[in-house]
Amino acid sequence: MAKLDRLLALVHALSETVEGLTLDEMAERLDVNRRTAERMRNVIARHFDLDEIADDRRKRFLIRDSLRRVYTRPTAAEVAALQAEVDGRILAGQNARAEQLASLLAKVKGALDDREKRRIDPDLDALARLQRTMVTAGPIAVVAPETVTTIQSAILCGRCVEFHYATDERPEPRWRRVIPYGLVHGPLTYLLGKMPGRVDQPVYFRLDRMTAVMVSDTAGCAPDDWNLDVWLAxxxxxxxxxxxxxxxxxxxxxxxxxxxxxxxxxxxxxxxxxxxxxxxxxxxxxxxxxxxxxxxxxxxxxxxxxxxxxxxxxxxxxxxxxxxxxxxxxxxxxxxxxx
Structure with missing residues (x-):
């Protein structure tokens, strides 16, 4: 493990230095020859943002960010995957989900500094241009983004959800109050809800058929032993x-x-x-x-x-x-x- 030990030691040395290290200084610290230090520097440069500083005729190298940020920084492929998901949701008409994912994407991009943006922008542009989420035939259902956030708020505070609900068979909306047992996303988004005080199984409510959605004053939450995956199966x-x-x-x-x-x-x-x-x-x-x-x-x-x-x-x-x-x-x- 000597090679790995030296490589990790060099990573720490490059992240702790303020002025940077030359290749000769790297070789001296690790007790290796200059060519070995150069190869190790090249490996590190593939995984870290290695800054190069001109010092007269010599070059100095250092890792400016903390090591923790190196491992939490998103890659161009990860950002492009999220971008494709956002675009696919928009094309499918799933605006409520698209808005939440777009907000996350904006936060991810906003957390990058200028140097990080310059580093990933070329790869991000190429991947975003040639990567899509396929949108197949299916229903077009418009859901107000606030409908999703209201239901999520009810889940978090342990309260029922109240809304007016219409169906194809009964176009006149009727008032409902249900305990939220889960949100199920797909071509359509459903609230899985159960009437308070009843022994019936939870039923699906399409979010696009809901109006006047609000968090109820009535307490209600799914049991602790409720398993949504088991129910769906x-x-x-x-x-x-x-x-x-x-x-x-x-x-x-x-x-x-x-x-x-x-x-x-x-x-x-x-x-x-x-x-x-x-x-x-x-x-x-x-x-x-x-x-x-x-x-x-x-x-x-x-x-x-x-x-x-x-x-x-x-x-x-x-x-x-x-x-x-x-x-x-x-x-x-x-x-x-x-x-």
Whole structure:
């Protein structure tokens, strides 16, 4: 470990000096030759902001910042990743989340001094120009930023949230007071809330359908043993129904793809003798699961439960209605299609 010991000693020496060290002084301190000191300086320069000071014909080097700041300073790649996330949220219409992330990005950039900005700006410009968060097809739902901050404030102070809520079936808003059990972000943002004094399970409320959101005077917070991740895993998506034991069979030809796919957080994969796979997990939300499995057509067989098979038949029938009225040909089997 002698080489590492000398390298760390040089890092500390360069950070503690005020006037800087020449290569000869580095070599003398470490008891190495000048060429070795030069190589060590080059390694340190790749990881630290090493300042170079002209002293007559000699050059002196030093690390101006404290060592702690070196390890907490963001890199160009980290700032660019946050920038891409902000831009993606804006393009997706998720303005509430975008505003919070943009505020964080501004604080990260504001914490950089001029020298640090000059150091990362060239790389940041290149990465930001050629890096994007993909925005796929999905709902457009505008959420007021103050809605998110109000709900977060209620969570922090242990109080209920009050709001007026409308749905497609009931466009006339109705007043609600719920205990906040969590915020769930995705293509849409939901408040998971439960009516005070009731034994019902928490339900989802879309933030874009809320108006007049405020922190209630009524106390209310999720139990200490409440686990949001466990609750979310009980359903495939937003819709919740009775939990079912799902069994999917994947043929050997599609097994490599399935091994790199997450159907459910608690899935179990069983290898079969013919190279195929059997995937098992327990979840609710059969409609959303069926619509996801639709994209695996020809690569997965639903073995259980019967209700998932029935829902898949319903979704297939619904999909047929999207065809032109003059094109109601039956769906060909794989053999017929290739024959």
């Amino acid at each position: 009980d359903s495939f998506g937003v819709w919740r129904d009775d939990k079912q034991e799902v069994v999917l069979c994947v043929p050997a030809s599609s097994a490599p793809r399935a091994r790199q796919w997450r159907f459910h957080a608690r899935q179990q994969i069983e290898d079969l003798a013919d190279g195929s796979l059997r995937v098992r997990f327990a979840t609710g939300g059969m409609r959303e699961l069926a619509e996801h499995l639709f994209t695996w057509g020809g690569e997965i067989v639903i073995e259980e439960p019967d209700i998932l098979v029935a829902v898949m038949r319903e979704r297939l029938a619904a999909a047929m209605t999207m065809l032109p009225s003059n094109d109601m040909r039956p769906i060909l089997s794989q053999d017929a299609a290739t024959g």
